[in-house]
Amino acid sequence: MNNKLTDLLQDSSGTPGALPVTRVMLVDDAPKFIAGMQSALASSPDLTCIGTAHTVATARLQVERLAPDVVVVDMELGGHPLAGVAVIAHVREVLPDCEPLAVTVFDDISMVLAAVRAGASGIVHKVHTAEDLCSQIRVVRGGGSPISPSIARLLLKHLSGNAIAGYAAGASDGTALSANEVQMLRFATKGFTHDEIARHMGVSRNTVLTYAKRCYRKLQVHSRTEAIYEARRMGWLPD
Numbered sequence: 001m002n003n004k005l006t007d008l009l010q011d012s013s014g015t016p017g018a019l020p021v022t023r024v025m026l027v028d029d030a031p032k033f034i035a036g037m038q039s040a041l042a043s044s045p046d047l048t049c050i051g052t053a054h055t056v057a058t059a060r061l062q063v064e065r066l067a068p069d070v071v072v073v074d075m076e077l078g079g080h081p082l083a084g085v086a087v088i089a090h091v092r093e094v095l096p097d098c099e100p101l102a103v104t105v106f107d108d109i110s111m112v113l114a115a116v117r118a119g120a121s122g123i124v125h126k127v128h129t130a131e132d133l134c135s136q137i138r139v140v141r142g143g144g145s146p147i148s149p150s151i152a153r154l155l156l157k158h159l160s161g162n163a164i165a166g167y168a169a170g171a172s173d174g175t176a177l178s179a180n181e182v183q184m185l186r187f188a189t190k191g192f193t194h195d196e197i198a199r200h201m202g203v204s205r206n207t208v209l210t211y212a213k214r215c216y217r218k219l220q221v222h223s224r225t226e227a228i229y230e231a232r233r234m235g236w237l238p239d
Contacts, residue, residue, distance in 0.1 A: 021045075022141045025068035026052045027059045027087055028103075029077050033126065037072070040130035047134055056202040059087045064094055070137050074126070075104040075111055080200045082111060082183045085118045089179055092119035099140045103133070109154050110186065110237055118179040122146040177218060177236050184211040185231050188224055 024047055026037055034052055041049040051066045053059035056077060063071060071091050077083035088100040099121040104111060115123050121140045124133065125148040136146040147155070177185070180201070187197040194212070198205045216222060219230040231237045 022047050022137065023050045023066075023069045024048065024137060025050055025059075025062060025066055025071045027054075027071060027077070027084070028052070028074040029054045030074070033074070036130040037133065040134050044134050047137060056083055056086045060090045060202070063087070063091055063098070067095060068098060070099045070101060070141055072101050072103060072133070072137065073120075075102055075115060076106070078200075080187075081108075082114050082186055083200060085114045085179055085183050086202055088115060088118040088120050101137060101140050101146075104151075107150050107154050109157075110182070112151055112154060113236075114179050114182050114186075117182070123151050124148045125151070177215060177231065178211075181211045181215050181218075182231070182236050184208060185215060185228060185237055188212075189228055189237060 024041055026034055026049060028034055028037075038049050038052075041047045050068055051062050053062045054077075059071075059073070071087070073084040073087045073091075075082065075084035077087075084102060088102060091098050091100045100119060102115040102120040102123045103126045104123065105126050112123055122136060122145045124136050124146055126133075128136070128148075139146045183201060184197055187200055192200065194205055194208045198208045201208065212224070212227075215227045215231070219227050219234075221227050221230055228237065
């Protein structure tokens with residue numbers, strides 16, 4: 001066997017005949033989904049599941065401890081919208097080379113945009129089979145950005161509408177909201193208190209208050225109701 005062919009059949013550890021293995025972490029609170037993915041990953045010679053997490057707090061700890069190559073993140077952890085955004089943002093902060101793949105059962109433009117702004121490498125539906133999701137993990141690891149067709153269509157509709165004009169205007173003058181600020185406002189629209197929002201986001205109450213103050217300053221408002229109205233008007237929150 002010539003040297004070039006030998007090199008192609010060696011992984012990073014130099015073992016002849018081995019395939020490079022992508023280390024995958026699963027963040028989801030649905031046991032059935034976790035079990036299905038673990039089974040599919042175990043059947044894939046180039047993929048391996050190195051850990052799971054069911055909450056934002058646990059996911060943050062596991063990400064730092066395990067240093068995975070790809071993290072598959074459910075956007076609706078614990079039934080709370082956008083909980084997965086905190087995980088994606090943390091992955092990007094502590095592991096720049098790790099690829100977060102967001103999964104969801106909803107077609108929600110605010111959720112999609114929040115995932116993108118937090119740093120998701122792709123956004124796909126959970127309705128895909130576990131084998132299909134393994135294929136998407138390979139795409140992400142290979143530098144691609146998989147997006148389910150209906151989610152892509154949602155993005156295109158948003159980009160062609162008036163909402164993106166409001167966002168672009170805000171971004172150009174420095175008033176664009178961060179992913180955490182959008183998430184805080186989204187919880188606020190559901191009537192959660194500051195303490196409840198802090199628990200859902202996995203941060204302190206003072207951090208939530210800081211997000212709120214930044215929103216008020218950027219949107220030039222003085223109350224939660226005004227902030228929600230302006231954020232919706234500018235396309236950051238759904239009506």
